[in-house]
Amino acid sequence: GAVVSQHPSRVICKSGTSVKIECRSLDFQATTMFWYRQFPKQSLMLMATSNEGSKATYEQGVEKDKFLINHASLTLSTLTVTSAHPEDSSFYICSAREAGRLLSTDTQYFGPGTRLTVL
Amino acid sequence: ILNVEQSPQSLHVQEGDSTNFTCSFPSSNFYALHWYRWETAKSPEALFVMTLNGDEKKKGRISATLNTKEGYSYLYIKGSQPEDSATYLCAFKNSSYKLIFGSGTRLLVRP
Numbered sequence: 151g152a153v154v155s156q157h158p159s160r161v162i163c164k165s166g167t168s169v170k171i172e173c174r175s176l177d178f179q180a181t182t183m184f185w186y187r188q189f190p191k192q193s194l195m196l197m198a199t200s201n202e203g204s205k206a207t208y209e210q211g212v213e214k215d216k217f218l219i220n221h222a223s224l225t226l227s228t229l230t231v232t233s234a235h236p237e238d239s240s241f242y243i244c245s246a247r248e249a250g251r252l253l254s255t256d257t258q259y260f261g262p263g264t265r266l267t268v269l
Numbered sequence: 270i271l272n273v274e275q276s277p278q279s280l281h282v283q284e285g286d287s288t289n290f291t292c293s294f295p296s297s298n299f300y301a302l303h304w305y306r307w308e309t310a311k312s313p314e315a316l317f318v319m320t321l322n323g324d325e326k327k328k329g330r331i332s333a334t335l336n337t338k339e340g341y342s343y344l345y346i347k348g349s350q351p352e353d354s355a356t357y358l359c360a361f362k363n364s365s366y367k368l369i370f371g372s373g374t375r376l377l378v379r380p
Contacts, residue, residue, distance in 0.1 A: 156310060184368075193273070193372040194358070197361060250309075254299050254318055260313040 154246050161200030164269055165233055170230045173244030173265045178200055179224040180246035185217070188241040195265060197242075200227045224249065234268040241265050270355050273361050275371035289345045290374040292359030294341035300346055301307055301362040305331055308355045308374070316357075318346075348356050349378040 153176040163169050173183055174208055181202050188196040198219050200206045206219035216238075218230040226248075243263035247256055274293045282288050294302065301320045305313040317326040322337040330347045346353055356375045360368040 165276065186370075191372070194360075194368075194370040196367055196369075199367070255318055257303070257315045257318055261304075262310065262312045 151259075152248065152259045154244065154259045154261040156264055157264060158264060160267075162266045162267045165235055166233055168230055168232045169234055169266060171239065171242055171244075171266075173211050173227045173229070173246070173261050175225045175246040175248075175259070178228075178246075178259075179249045180226065181249040182247040183221060183227040184245045184247075185219060186228075186243045186245070188243065188263075194243065221265055223229075231254055231266065236265070236268045239266055239268045271361070271363070271369050272297075272322050273359060273369050273371040275357075275359055277374060278309060279374070279375040279377070281377045283343075284349060284351060286349050287347045288349055288376065289337060290342050290357060290376075292342045292344070292371055293339050294342070294359070294361035294369075294371075295363070296338060298363040299340075299361070300364060300366070301335045302335055302337075302342050303360040303362065304342070304354065305358040305360070307319045307358055323363075338349065344374075346376075351380050353377045354378045 155174045157172045183200045185197045185205045186195050197212045198206045200219045200221040202221045208214045221227040245260045247257035304316040307313040317333050319335040324335040333344045335342045356373040358373045360370045
């Protein structure tokens, strides 16, 4: 149980284009999903928290107009990197929190991540 | 700035060796400490969620301890096997309910 899928696993795009990454909880409902980014040799850094049916909450320093998040259903959140630039090249990974769990002790279940390369 | 430190950064051991690594985190406003195991090209797998000072958790040959007063947790692997090779992440949770990750310990177990 508690499987999260992420698609695509790898994407290469040209500078200036937009890229959409999907995160799905396959066997549970997720009222909250999280988007992280990891640069080489660094830790996973939270970008934004996505709540089903409401606007995402972005961490300091993350541009909400550049990283568009949509969480339209209890099993799907999408991250769109708009007008991508080479500095957006990174590893993006999502996680999902199961609905109804205690916030203080619940587990986040992770997808396998997406490697984005912007040329 | 909240800092979660993991050491060592990487570790090479022989099959059958026991090993341990450390996660240190802020000792104030503590809610939970999470350990994940992350194999290359797979999703991070949740190992433990620890909340109480003195907690000890075990899953097969892997166990973890927690000291919230001094802000550290140890992860132990007994009799390491090649399939234990992975990056082990810890993450600290405070009243924000967000996970703050360390940069991980990369373990390689040689057959």
